[in-house]
Amino acid sequence: MDFDLPPEHASFRDAVRELAQSVALPLAAEVDRDHRFPEEAVSAAAAAGLLGILIPREYGGAGLDALAFTLCIDELAQACASTSVIIDVHTSVGSEPILLFGTDEQKRQWLPRLASGEMLGAFALTEPAAGSDAASLQTTARRHGDGYVLNGTKVFITNIGRAGLYVVFARTGPEERAAGVSAFLVPADTPGLRVGQMFKKMGLNGSPTGELVLEDVLVPVANRLAAEGQGFTVAMRALDSGRIGISGQALGIGQAAVDEATTVLKGRRLGQLGSPHPAGSLRERADLPTWWGGQGDDFTLADMATRLESARLLAYNAAWLCAAGRPFTRSASIAKLHCTDTTMQLALDALQLAGEEGAVSGSPFERHVRDAKALQIYEGSNQVQRIVIAREVMQL
Ligand SMILES: Cc1cc2nc3c(=O)[nH]c(=O)nc-3n(C[C@H](O)[C@H](O)[C@H](O)COP(=O)(O)OP(=O)(O)OC[C@H]3O[C@@H](n4cnc5c(N)ncnc54)[C@H](O)[C@@H]3O)c2cc1C
Numbered sequence: 001m002d003f004d005l006p007p008e009h010a011s012f013r014d015a016v017r018e019l020a021q022s023v024a025l026p027l028a029a030e031v032d033r034d035h036r037f038p039e040e041a042v043s044a045a046a047a048a049g050l051l052g053i054l055i056p057r058e059y060g061g062a063g064l065d066a067l068a069f070t071l072c073i074d075e076l077a078q079a080c081a082s083t084s085v086i087i088d089v090h091t092s093v094g095s096e097p098i099l100l101f102g103t104d105e106q107k108r109q110w111l112p113r114l115a116s117g118e119m120l121g122a123f124a125l126t127e128p129a130a131g132s133d134a135a136s137l138q139t140t141a142r143r144h145g146d147g148y149v150l151n152g153t154k155v156f157i158t159n160i161g162r163a164g165l166y167v168v169f170a171r172t173g174p175e176e177r178a179a180g181v182s183a184f185l186v187p188a189d190t191p192g193l194r195v196g197q198m199f200k201k202m203g204l205n206g207s208p209t210g211e212l213v214l215e216d217v218l219v220p221v222a223n224r225l226a227a228e229g230q231g232f233t234v235a236m237r238a239l240d241s242g243r244i245g246i247s248g249q250a251l252g253i254g255q256a257a258v259d260e261a262t263t264v265l266k267g268r269r270l271g272q273l274g275s276p277h278p279a280g281s282l283r284e285r286a287d288l289p290t291w292w293g294g295q296g297d298d299f300t301l302a303d304m305a306t307r308l309e310s311a312r313l314l315a316y317n318a319a320w321l322c323a324a325g326r327p328f329t330r331s332a333s334i335a336k337l338h339c340t341d342t343t344m345q346l347a348l349d350a351l352q353l354a355g356e357e358g359a360v361s362g363s364p365f366e367r368h369v370r371d372a373k374a375l376q377i378y379e380g381s382n383q384v385q386r387i388v389i390a391r392e393v394m395q396l
Pocket of ligand 1: 126
């Protein structure tokens, strides 16, 4: 058993790190504060070929695997969580359904444009009354001549307004729940499709999230993805690999939290060796024993590093299974659940270790706490992951 990354994956990760640290990191605080799209980082990622990681070379992509995708999202998230979710959603649920279920014609038409970054992809499943229970969606696709007419409203759509192509799920038949759902490729400039309300979130502020309104949107039959009634299968398969990407995103935010906590603790340790402690800090009092505040914080940091490493192994395992073409639904859900719960706690622990410095608005510590929260909710909440895992364990 070999836990080293294959050399090509390691060098790919290093290249993404270089880009993320030089372009995305310097923007992270500003895009969070101003709720602005990280244009420069997404453009740089597109120029570097990162928008086509999973897309085969014949369609202009890099033809890399799920492990490379995880490493990429991890590195981007260490620098800027908003940039990472934009590229994650584009790559997995926004583009991969075409790769997995598209006809040759659909692949030729859309994949090169998604791979180059000419257009971003988005995934429109959630509705006001259909979140965790996605099979209850109410958007309709009524057959009309050579096409379908779509009507409905999708909510909480990542890359809204920026995407050139939406993968939209709608009800085509009277069949109950999942059996009546079909998937459609809907270009953003289709008449009747518009951006509705935009949501101001607590975190991931550079990533636009909002409503997608569909009013008599005519979509040709050629834009239906997979057979009628297969839409729910498309969505669930896309979400399986999407969860590997979210695990990578969690690793990135978690790594940033651990690194920043380490810097704070090392700074304090150096302070104990001679340089001054922050004014007013209990640690500057000469009458306190040398272990004051030190060992307890070290234990917290040790626990953080341990939890992060276990999360990393689960994420890499799920990515490796996916890349090897083996069943990975259970492992992807386990990784998503563990990585995102772990990262939420890592972000809180790092802020606690940083103390007042961490609680200041605009500090990376409080940003990580706000950014981490959504990861426990989207691409299947962590309660839903537990349902999936239990079902897989019981083989139901
Ligand atoms: C930042 C962000 C970006 C998003 N981007 C997209 C996107 O690009 N495309 C898209 O389609 N959707 C997107 N979503 C929507 C996301 O997938 C949903 O929020 C998620 O599926 C949960 O649905 P809900 O919010 O309606 O919660 P609900 O389903 O209403 O659930 C509310 C709570 O109840 C729990 N719960 C629900 N059912 C059960 C159950 N059976 N057992 C136990 N607990 C349960 C949930 O875990 C949750 O805690 C995004 C959400 C966020 C926050």
